[in-house]
Amino acid sequence: MSDAGLKSRLVPRLLLAPAVSTLLLWMIVPLAMTVYFSFIRYNLMRPDVTGSAGWMNYEFFITNPAFGDAVFNTLLLLGSTVLVTVVFGLLIALLINDPFPGRALVRVLLISPFFVMPTVNALLWKHMMMNPIYGVLAQVWTFFGWTPIDWMTDFPLGSIIIMISWQWLPFAVLIFVTALQSMDREQLEASELDGATYLQQLRYLYLPHMARAISVVVMIEVIFLLSVFAEIFVTTAGGPGTASTNLAFLIFTEALLNFDVGAASAGAVFAIILANIVAIFLIRMIGKNLEN
Amino acid sequence: MSFAQKSKSATVIRSSVAWLIALVMFFPILFLTVTAFKTELQAIAVPSVWFFEPTLENFTEVQERSDYLHYAWNSVLTSVMSTLLGLLIAIPAAFSFAFTPTRRTKDILMWMLSTKMMPAVGALVPIYVLSQKTGLLDTRFALIIIFTMMNLPIMVWMLYSAFKDIPHEIFEAARMDGAGLWEEFRHVLLPLGMGGIASTGLLCLVLAWNEAFWVLNLTSSQAGTLASLVASYSSPEGLFWAKLSAVSVLAIAPIVVFGWFSQKQLVQGLTFGAVK
């Protein structure tokens, strides 16, 4: 092979090498260790018990009644948050698309929750917003003469969905607003001449135009929401019972609260499998939209 | 519906609704900030107090009790260093993907993203064990490495979609002008990709600053960031709202204010190529 030809093939690969190799390490090493741990007896409190565990850890993890709940909660949390943020994100983006007095400030206010760290987000909502006695929501409920809701006890997962939606709604709005700005004005005017109503414009012009942006929002949110942890950790701690335990939190309780690394690793393998199922599903479904 | 055709009252209604939503969305942050300046008694008063003499007592107490600056410095150091390290690794990769795409480019990109979908908790035990064995538990170094790896897929993806918009021919022109790889980087990619690089860096700075999972699980007093400082103020009874608010405000203020100022820049790259 000639010098130039070799170089032209080699250089792009060399540039990729650091990213690909570190990510590969980052993926393979923990994965291999997790799989290994999942087949041995490994409890931090019982260093004397060792040896192969066979499928015991998996059995233990699956038969744990919390497992089914955790899978369900993980998917419910993901699905509802994505739905809420995409729907409201689109509505708000359409609302603030045209100029109005103070639009720049409105944008700044709207985007702010995205920068709030999950731990603060969770504490803020748990105490100051959702506390059944002193919380702002309780005051609002009382003002309208309703009985205040004990959010953390009665709607633990719902409360967490609200917190996370509050955090991710700004992200969706931002991307949708940017996408709307590239909407073809002439296309809209042409459709007006064709007699399209605003609803028809939404259905036939805005939505198709937004398809790519929606895909991106869904993709990014799935990436971040499959493993929600901090919000649960600082608010409900997965409770009451398992009502707000997702897979990430269940594995955490096994590993660091029950010190059963073996069972936790078996759980992690499940989490990885679940993530991959969602990933394949997702890439099939919206990967096409991300092509150029 | 073109702008000109909308009646004036419709615009008034529309902007009022927009303002209302914005205020509702921002209200929790406002409330948190106001509470930080209250006494503990005022903080839990029902109905909420809005007019009072602000006190700085909570802030001084937070600093005294738990050395805010130590955690803040950890946050700054880990987020800035991990962002720089991430850019260093991600820029060449994104450059390669954008300008010498192969049949497998899309697959590699998707694979990178899929590593991000695996929940961090899946890697928690191994990483914990590894950090413990190598003595990296509760060190800023470990956090920097972990934040870098955590953000790398997103960084490559964002940079890739930004670089893709730079016309190919400009690089070819530079090559014809005698530019080698380094000169292409230095004189073409960096200046023309600066917008994308900046927004990628900004987002990763925000994500690293706000990261809680690894911080809560791998650090305690040494390398803890503001995320863990806040968590340590959480008491099950939910008492001491004023101090909790003060520490929260201290934790989020730098990044929120930073976010406000960099908002325009940030959004440009955040679209991940979703907007042509």
Place this chain on the structure above:
Amino acid sequence: MAFLSLNNVDKFYGDLHAIKSVNLAIEQGEFVVFVGPSGCGKSTLLRMIAGLETIDGGTLMLGGNDITHVIPSKRDLAMVFQSYALYPHMSVEDNMSFALRLAGEDKAVIAKKVAEAAEKLDLEPYLKRTPRALSGGQRQRVAIGRAIVRQPKVFLFDEPLSNLDAALRGQTRVEIARLHRELGATTVYVTHDQVEAMTLADRVVVLRAGHIEQVGTPLELYDAPVNKFVAQFIGMPQMNLIKTDGINGVPAGAVEAGVRTEHMQITDEGNARIKGTVELIESLGNETLIHVRPDGADSHEMPLIARQYSRSELNMGARVGLGWDDSQAHYFNTQGENLRITA
């Protein structure tokens, strides 16, 4: 030995044989134009000469050196891109001096060379501006200036005028011709516009589907196209093609006659070779194009066109005859080869 020579040059994209064993010798100072329909490989060939595409077979020689696998920056060629590819973040001056600066040239020398090029191209008032602040024509001149400054062995142009409007295209074409006269530099120029090819080239290379159909001076191609493809590609409006069955006096083996519009004569019906009806008359002032539909032709077939340099008295619908002088006609066989050339 030619200055720039392509010897059996090949290009593959996977299974696609994009450039098929091309041979071409270009002399020093020559202006060579590649033309052909889109997808014929003309730009690919140019980019292979530039080094922007690898050469998968054969050799490329420049001034006696084998540069087949030399990287672009070491080939000593300059290229003007279709999109200009100016560095948007650099001033005009910096754009033009970039190559020299990279080469570590002396500052005073750079300044002098840039000033010279700017003068030649009327760019002096714009040296401090960025490309964004320039019009399309000015950007084009900067792109050319960037090439000139380097004094390369060969200039490469990739459809440089296609982003300009018609008036500017004509003006810039004249300017490129002038520059070539002044600099005497070897130039390879790609275009799909035959007017550019005819007016600029010392020699024109007609490409189709990755191989060369014909190489020759513009008038050679016009007067003696080797086949039907070249005959139809060069000349506007296209050469008339007439099925020869039923027409008297055609050479043996001919299936089609090719007659340029200016050689097509309008006669009385009488005993003309072809009879038909006038379908359209385009009066352009200096010339008149008369479209005639031959009797028995399908409506989707192209009408035959006769060009006259006088005004026409005919009306649409008039019955006319068409004829031509055999010495000015081309006859093509079933392979499309021009019998006059191959015989």
